[in-house]
Amino acid sequence: MALTNLALTNLALTAETPRPRAALKDLCISFPRPDLPPLEVVSGISLDVAEGEFVAVVGPSGSGKSTILRAICGLLKPSGGQVLVDGKAVAAPPPQVGFMFQKDALLPWRTVAENIRVGAELGGTPAAEQAAQVARLIKLLRLEGFENAWPKQLSGGMRQRVSLGRLLAYRPSLMLMDEPFGALDYQTKIAMGLELLRVWEAERRSIIFVTHDIEEAVALADRVVVFSARPARILAEYKVHLPRPRHMRAMRSDPAFTELTEAIWSDLALPD
Numbered sequence: 001m002a003l004t005n006l007a008l009t010n011l012a013l014t015a016e017t018p019r020p021r022a023a024l025k026d027l028c029i030s031f032p033r034p035d036l037p038p039l040e041v042v043s044g045i046s047l048d049v050a051e052g053e054f055v056a057v058v059g060p061s062g063s064g065k066s067t068i069l070r071a072i073c074g075l076l077k078p079s080g081g082q083v084l085v086d087g088k089a090v091a092a093p094p095p096q097v098g099f100m101f102q103k104d105a106l107l108p109w110r111t112v113a114e115n116i117r118v119g120a121e122l123g124g125t126p127a128a129e130q131a132a133q134v135a136r137l138i139k140l141l142r143l144e145g146f147e148n149a150w151p152k153q154l155s156g157g158m159r160q161r162v163s164l165g166r167l168l169a170y171r172p173s174l175m176l177m178d179e180p181f182g183a184l185d186y187q188t189k190i191a192m193g194l195e196l197l198r199v200w201e202a203e204r205r206s207i208i209f210v211t212h213d214i215e216e217a218v219a220l221a222d223r224v225v226v227f228s229a230r231p232a233r234i235l236a237e238y239k240v241h242l243p244r245p246r247h248m249r250a251m252r253s254d255p256a257f258t259e260l261t262e263a264i265w266s267d268l269a270l271p272d
């Protein structure tokens with residue numbers, strides 16, 4: 001009886017405190033420099049990202065945002081602290097992590113559909129199911145009619161949609177996105193943000209979304225983490241209590257949206 005109770009207590013505890021998808025524990029990163037002390041880029045960042053949570057990271061340019069993503073996907077070894085993905089210390093790139101950068105990394109010699117299929121192949125979708133998966137993503141990302149187009153024939157926004165399709169086809173449980181819409185014009189950027197939210201609401205994955213755009217961070221995320229200038233520390237963290245699905249126009253006139261963006265503006269000490 002006592003044993004059963006203990007087991008139940010443990011279960012309850014696990015249910016209340018689920019393991020975070022990703023955890024940074026007092027992460028420090030510095031780069032050696034010849035004839036100079038090491039360049040300290042990240043200084044003691046601790047951050048948990050829950051299952052299905054959308055976390056945005058904002059911070060000034062050069063503050064170490066991309067560096068942190070590289071540490072999370074195992075491309076860079078931290079000089080101190082730890083990165084855990086699904087409870088395991090990251091040594092090599094963890095297979096459950098996928099990433100997307102500002103510049104698309106599409107294969108120029110493959111069509112739209114073939115580029116998305118690369119994600120399905122790498123993600124281990126059985127060959128017989130890949131075509132259906134690709135077709136579903138083409139539809140989801142409104143790329144119908146462009147299945148056989150080459151990347152160079154597409155606009156920047158469409159290329160990023162294909163990149164997103166490839167990322168989703170890979171089915172990562174944690175998506176790292178480094179200013180993915182940063183090179184797009186304003187309208188396309190808003191449209192892509194909404195597209196991402198639509199997809200994320202349909203198939204909840206954990207996302208760490210890096211941007212220098214405060215409004216974009218608040219518009220998309222469940223939580224916004226504000227980094228200081230280099231070396232990166234966490235200056236502030238905000239839960240975003242705006243209703244979902246998010247509607248850009250209504251949101252921009254919501255006082256909660258304005259308050260949050262103003263607060264982050266002050267944290268970053270941007271001019272009045």
Ligand SMILES: Nc1ncnc2c1ncn2[C@@H]1O[C@H](COP(=O)(O)OP(=O)(O)O)[C@@H](O)[C@H]1O
Pocket residue numbers: 031039041059060061062063064065066067068230
């Ligand atoms: N491999 C590296 N070697 C030396 N310095 C680096 C390396 N990677 C990044 N840095 C430096 O770390 C700082 C933070 O870079 P980064 O993470 O790209 O900033 P952010 O993405 O916030 O704009 C910059 O000063 C950059 O020059």
Ligand SMILES: [Mg+2]
Pocket residue numbers: 065066067178
């Ligand atoms: Mg960067």
